Amino acid sequence: MxxxxxxxxxxxxxxxxxxxxxxxxxxxxxxxxxxxxxxKLDEYLKTExxxxxxxxxxxxxxxxxxxxxxxxxxxxxxKNKVIGKVDMGTGAMCASGCDRRQWGDYHHIIDPAxxxxxxxxxSTWVIAGNAALADALATCLFLAPPENFESKFKFEYCILNSxxxxxxxxxxxxxxx
Numbered sequence: 001m002x003x004x005x006x007x008x009x010x011x012x013x014x015x016x017x018x019x020x021x022x023x024x025x026x027x028x029x030x031x032x033x034x035x036x037x038x039x040k041l042d043e044y045l046k047t048e049x050x051x052x053x054x055x056x057x058x059x060x061x062x063x064x065x066x067x068x069x070x071x072x073x074x075x076x077x078x079k080n081k082v083i084g085k086v087d088m089g090t091g092a093m094c095a096s097g098c099d100r101r102q103w104g105d106y107h108h109i110i111d112p113a114x115x116x117x118x119x120x121x122x123s124t125w126v127i128a129g130n131a132a133l134a135d136a137l138a139t140c141l142f143l144a145p146p147e148n149f150e151s152k153f154k155f156e157y158c159i160l161n162s163x164x165x166x167x168x169x170x171x172x173x174x175x176x177x
Contacts, residue, residue: 035135084176092131
């Protein structure tokens with residue numbers, strides 16, 4: 001096992017784009033970082049005047065184009081199957097599921113109030129204007145209802161619970177099998 005160094009002694013933030021490290025440092029920015037990187041690729045492709053593209057950051061997607069595309073909704077217990085499809089226009093779609101990164105009774109989301117991983121939700125999907133927001137909200141929906149975020153952010157969502165029942169926003173236009 002590798003020792004964890006004191007963050008404040010290992011890194012110095014110089015400005016908004018530069019850091020200085022004094023020790024070996026591992027910065028894990030997780031899913032939000034992946035969404036952010038997808039958004040940065042989107043920005044770059046637009047500056048290059050690319051008129052239609054899809055950036056797929058391991059399931060965090062950002063689409064730019066005039067037509068809608070169909071995106072499959074992965075089955076929570078079989079990554080080779082989909083449970084439905086959604087029509088998506090320009091924007092980002094991210095998902096979160098309890099089937100990834102599991103350790104015994106835990107998966108990648110742990111509720112800080114109960115110190116347990118939520119078992120009542122299997123998967124979430126969020127469509128938003130950017131991938132960082134969609135990814136963050138897809139995770140948040142495991143811990144709080146979408147109504148908690150609707151007045152603060154513009155997004156569409158779909159939540160699959162442990163009884164295989166769907167709750168979705170009006171604008172999440174999906175067909176389920």
